[in-house]
Amino acid sequence: MAKLRTNKLAGFESGAGYMFILPWIIGFIAFTAIPFLALFYFAFTDYDLLSAPGGVGLDNFVKMFTSDPKFWTSLKVTFLYVLTAIPLRLVFALAIALLLNMKIRFVGLYRTAFYIPSIIGGSVAVAVMWGQLFGLNGAINGVVEAIFGFHPNVSWIANPDTALWTLVLMAVWQFGSPMIIFLAGLKNIPESYYEAAVVDGAGAFQRFIKITIPLLTPVILFNLVMQIIGGFMTFTQGLIITGGGPIDKTLFYQLHVYRQGFEFFNMGYAAALSCFLLVIVAIFTALVFKSSSSWVHYESKG
Template identity: 45%
Template sequence: MSAMTRKRNITGYLFILPWLIGLACFTLFPLGYSFGLAFTDWNILEPAKFVGLRNFDKLAHDPNVRDSLKVTAIYVLSSVPLGTALSILLALLLNQNVKGMRFFRTLFYLPSVVSGVAVSMLWIWIFEGNYGLLNTVLSWFGVKGPQWLTDSKTALLSIIIMSLWGVGGSMVIYLAGLQGVPRSLHEAAELDGAGPLRRFWHITVPLLTPTVFFNLIMGLIGSFQVFTQALVMTGGGPGNATLFYVLYLYQNAFQFFKMGYASALGWVLFVIILVLILVLFQTSGRWVYYEGEALAASRPKRRRSRLARTGGGEGHAPQTDIR
């Protein structure tokens, strides 16, 4: 390594040193510390006691863990598909070349940057059973609305509906993906007689699948970590109807002071999310279309076909008739 290369590398490391320190102090160290705590019994006030796999055995038989996993799974299976469909629909609507479209794009994006606590307080007022906005609107049509947040049948549904408030963040990413679709492909398909639906299904959707895949991964991770809404709006009730997994983890850590058990819960959640993400990556090759990879894969085939036509190959001269 030359002196100039060494100097350039040192300069680069110095520039990223603050980030490396932050990564070590606020990510790697807490991860390692929590992994060690998962095998202990620690209530903050007394020294930690090593208990081996007792915390993991306990959570395997804890009914609240099963309830929280069920609630979280229902939320993930409902909010992620609904959020994906709505954000794609909004992106399609906001991808039109209409005057004033930038204003509407900003309008739909702004809710996704509002604080989670502020949003939760707003939706508490919307879902309030007696004088809330939603039930007031329903009363105009002669419909008596339920007690949204205090009824176990509608509490989780309320939080799922609330999750659609923040689709603006995904909508912006889908909008960028839509604007990256070459217009020439649509024009060529239109000349061949393809209608809007066929062009959307056979051109836009395949080219948008990488963006769908990215948002699906991020939405899955975020949905498994829902916490603020349940804590502020329902506290996990009524009757554990909104006891999300991360909320139960928080209760064990900061209400019951079972730090070891909470750490074990956290690592189980990490494993669940990791397995699901790995499954998505393994299956992505069947439905995610990358244009660059498709072109790269087709080049060797074209080269082999040319060599076959000329009768040549690597290390062989083309066969010619010299008679």
């Protein structure tokens, strides 16, 4: 009898557990699993959102590599953005995290202030504001005129040579999220390590290189992977601030996908582009994890 009661209790607890996670399961199936499978299906079809999709085999992928020059342009722009904005953002985030890890007054207020750009940075309002700041009559040119006495006759956001770099600068400005993660990693480094290093005569730079960086490498790995994924998904800045211009200098890959799917109604081709982006992100992530064995240090491994 006791064994039967125990089995019933275990069954009830198991059922209750499934009931608690049921909303997540429904959401995952409806908003992740089904769209993910549909993506691969539509990638092999000619689908314009208005009529039923028809199978075209590998035609979308052939078109991607042979007859779509904007595919290569958007790929080049996105790679350049990721390879410049992400390292700069991580370096800047780590530098600010080191400063905020010090025992100073109002440090909580400073952390909040530095984190705010990451909260609002992806919004349309901030994108519009950024475009105004770097416009011909924007605040940036006003500051230059106030300091140097001349007004630059250039719109930084509309100049083919500087447009992408203004968006890189915006990405660096949104350093709050990796900063908080770096700060959490710094808090987990035992203070005794630094005290022992000081006793041994190690300077601040040596402590940073020999203690901080090695013990922070798992956090660096996490931030690097997350930022790479986010970098390849950049979209709002290119759409709102520059519209992909001037002369496609800020035509991000995701913006190209959006235009193909929702402006030109080539949803099948847009799905194929998205599949290729998935492969690119997977390759980059795999390479980072593969290399991590040579530079990531875990304390449990000694």
